[in-house]
Amino acid sequence: MEASKSNQGSALEEESKEPNQLIKGMRSLQFKKIVQDLHSKRSWKEIISNDEEQKIKDGLHTLSYTKPSIIQAAAIPKIRASPNENFLFQSGNGSGKTGAFCVPAIFAVDPSSNDYQVLILANSRELIRQIKQVLDLLSKNTGIKIEIGEGAEIKQCQILVTTPNYFANKVTGRQSINLRSIKLVVFDEADEIFKHTSNLDILQVLVNYLKSNSPIPQYVLFSATFNDDIIENIKSIVTEFNSFKLKKEALVLKGVCQYYLVADKKKKREFLQKYFDMCKQCAMIFTNQKKTATYIQDALKELGNSTEMLIGGGTMSFQERDRIIDGFRKQSFHALISTNVLARGIDVPEVDIVINFDIPVTSNEGYYEPDYANYQHRIGRTGRFGTDGLALTFVENDNDGVNMGHLKSIETHYGTEIKEVKSIEEFLEIYRAMRPYLFVYNDSKQGFDI
Template sequence: MADLASRITKPEDAPAVSAPETAPETQIDGGEELGTGLVQSAFDVEIKLSDLQNDTESPLFSVSTFEELGLSKEINDGLLAMNFKKPSKVQERALPLMLSNPPRNMIAQSQSGTGKTGAFVLTVLSRVDLTKPTQPQALLLAPSRELARQIQGVVMNIGQFCKDLIVEAAIPGAIARDGAVKGSVVVGTPGTVIDLIRRKQFDVSQLKVLVIDEADNMLDQQGMGEQCVRVKALIPKSTQILLFSATFPDKVMTFAEKYAPNANQMKLRHTELTVKGISQMYMDCPDEQKKYEVLCKLYGLMTIGSSVIFVRTRQSANEIQRRMEADGHKVSVLHGAYEGGDRDALLDDFRTGRSKVLITTNVLARGIDVSSVSMVINYDIPMKGPPGKEEPDSETYLHRIGRTGRFGRVGVSISFVYDRRSYQALTQIANFYGIDLIQLSPDDWDETEKKVQDVIKSSRAKPDYAPSAVAKV
């Protein structure tokens, strides 16, 4: 310490000279003082690379820049305009594979909110030939109209500096019956797409890329899986197929490999699936009726941007809306009773921030990305299976809580339990993913507030989204 010169970083060993936590200012204070009486201060010490980016395994970690990935300037500017400065891991790893020639299929799995959409949109934008702006060249399929519209928005946003980029939505009601699909990029739901191809409104002869988002869901669902197979049969054999999802249950994976043969693959184990940035808690409610009151109290405990509340029935969705509006919240409710345009408008309210609470049944568990969502509430624990034989639905739980903690941000999920059954269901889900759920109680709000603050703080303190760090099973 006495030897100040030794603290100077030599260029060749820069990272090795790491600063102790305490700033050296104090160490030098009074150590060497010049005759001027000026207090002297210390050198600034370089930070170790490992401090700069704590974990190379983080799905958000990457060393390269978008420019290094060889993207065009227009696309790069679009990314910067959207405040994306660096590729995420799935983008960094998958993009070179997807962009290589000759094109090869891809099956990619990555946690929620880690940039999957960005990855395939960048591929699509790089593949289309903008000198043929009305000739469909890329088709992107999503399981719901909301998701399709969202993806359409992302393509247009990232491509905002690309001249002549036309992105069409092939969703119910978007293309006139005698019209034609005239865009280089087409985003849609499978049923509508098939209809359009059959009616010769959609020329697929020059399609280069087919993307299927939420692929496990799409290929697994009865009906939709079939539709995907039919779409594939209708398009050129040479089309590059890209399958994306946060979850790929084993049985779907086998089918996916058939659907996209010889694909490059990026996979995760199921204990690696949850994003560590999301603090997962549960609220012990005295009984089902008390859940309403408890819900309203949650909003004072922490800073919340937007929030999503998942409920099982439309009735409770409506009742929660009533209570929350009385409490000053601006609320959108979205469930199966709403259709088409209404659903779009309700979701747009939420997306643009006119309403900050979204109450929904399962329709929106997947994919919907509103970056400012900082809390997800499982008002009811997700269940699947026929009535009477219901079991906890782990995949849905994961997709639900994935609506928050987008792109490395802090997010909180709170699941409500009020009886033995709901408690057991939640425990089962927690065990499946190997997560420690933190208990909250509605008895002393001062206490609960403190606890929530601590939990948020500690989850932020671990920027390691390291999948391996949670491998427990």
């Protein structure tokens, strides 16, 4: 990790049940192969006091945080040091970033005051719910009140977790709240938040408002991916911060074996159907467009497959989105189809396989370029906390080789290898080698069932 100094620069009805699914998911990691040990050599007692450890001990145990991860051991003492400084931390997908800011958020709260004291902003509703689940578990014995910002009213709490859009609509709108006691502001998936011009105006209003707080709040930013343009956007709002960034090669998920298959749209659909005929393991399928996600969902549902679709843009109600995410955590269905709305932060450790129905791309002045960040975040839904997983990307044939060029650019960008497979059978043979205990030989088929 390279350090540098940068200057200028609705209450949910099922809330009480949700942590059980998170716990179940965390414990499922023990059945996966550890490819990369992401634990620190330091113990919790070395980064927080004995009294503090006792307060969150049950939560640490429940979340399987037996030892702090590398990013937790690096970030927590720095965030809590006096005097407070602003920090940008970059750490790989599934490395324990949520715990790295949730622990200091809890200890930043003065339990004797009911004022808003910590503000956590994340890019999607699914992510803020997940963050609250972790906070609820860690703060179980502290009496700290935590709420997520959604719905018509903002509930009084000490830690508020919300999205920039909700903050703009509610907090800076007619229903303003008193943020004069805010001590800590956390941006999770900060590059996604600071990428959008509409968010920059909101964040500038927030920072300007908090400048009159005494003391001025501390700002902490986390993500696996930061590019130069994003850093400049951050500097325009949070003008001074310490930056701890990784080299691109260090972001490679060593446990995730990456493959590609050359296929047109018809072959992609046939591949998915064969996959669900032969394999029922937990998978995520990503598309670039909502209409493609709808096409896949309709096609697979028509053939009797157990899948669900979650897309953003206000097309689904909160209740429907909650039902789908909770059902996926419980493995009530086999695959979740989504756009990039779920590419970031969502932690479902049971996910073994990620399929990119499309190579992720971004538009730049009318031209499409590889979306390096979202490729990394998508495949990071598997291989959580150094475990193994599989990622498969479909590459459509085109006359000028643009799609294959995008894939090769992603390889070069991260200094990794994405190997070709020719068929679903070859891909599942690779999966069988990774998870042999899931497969049973079927004499009648002369092959393996899962």
